[in-house]
Amino acid sequence: MAQKFTKAGVVGWPISHSRSPMIHNHWIKTLGLSGSYEAIAIEPENFDQDMRALVEAGYAGVNVTVPHKQAALAFADDVSPLARRIGASNTLVFGDDGRVLADNTDAAGFMNNLSQGCPDLVFEGARVMMLGAGGAARAILCGLLEAGVETILISNRTEAKASQLAEEFAHEGDILVVPWPEREAALMEVDLLVNTTSLGMKGMPALDLSLDALPLQAVVTDIVYAPLETDLLAHARARGNAVVDGLGMLLHQAAPAFAGWFGTLPEVDDALRQLVVDDLEASS
Secondary structure (H helix, E strand, O other): OOOOOEEEEEEEOOOOOOOHHHHHHHHHHHOOOOEEEEEEEOOHHHHHHHHHHHHHOOOOEEEEOOOOHHHHHHHOOEEOHHHHHHOOOOEEEEOOOOOEEEEOOHHHHHHHHHHHHOOOOOOOOOEEEEEOOOHHHHHHHHHHHHOOOOEEEEEOOOHHHHHHHHHHOHHHOEEEEOOHHHOOHHHOOOOEEEEOOOOOOOOOOOOOOOOOOOOOOOEEEEOOOOOOOOHHHHHHHHHOOEEEOOHHHHHHHHHHHHHHHHOOOOOOOHHHHHHHHHHHHHHO
16 A cells, blocks of 8 residues: 655745754654755744645645744644743644644754754753843743743843743742843853844854853753754853754754654754755855
């Protein structure tokens, strides 16, 4: 009996920059599956009708990137508890009955990347400094709280956004807001520093942050992966801190989404990482 051909993709606006097709098509090929994964450009005003067309065309589901993560949540018939808690969906799974499930794999992607990149990092009782208060920060905050982190400091250029995030999750842990001008002094006694902003990304302003107060045993991670080593990671590495780059989050968040459509959990291995690294270097 012939294997069913499974169609999936990633939707966004714009979408041509996405590395997701490279990742998922690598897994389709290496696992010997029958299927395809493509980048699909959808304008915000057409989101619902274009998504419905994909469901009717027999797609198994899609990844969702900016600016559609909130729209995906509203579009779905069913929403996972984690996606509802984060307030956004990066993964939609289309059922055979036409129902749409919204999930979010960003928190798992971030935590699995950290655990793979720094296996000795202990989350239980840790003190974390998080820069940024946007959509990625919400997902990462959920992952950190679930792992048992005791104290989370949030610093954002727009302090009101940090305060809103801290207030929303205040019942789940000790979450403190640090005014942006005080972010460097607050690094003292931090076990993990996380940049969830786009500062330091190719084409964006640099992240202005002195690490002088950061303990040398602290781990530093950045969700930016273009460039692979941001100035933040380079400075942290030079002074002796362990660092984890952002590429692994992209790879690890893709794996459970792939399993939801193709029924097989793929491996995030060195070959896949090298494939994407080579592409990043070729396009830099």
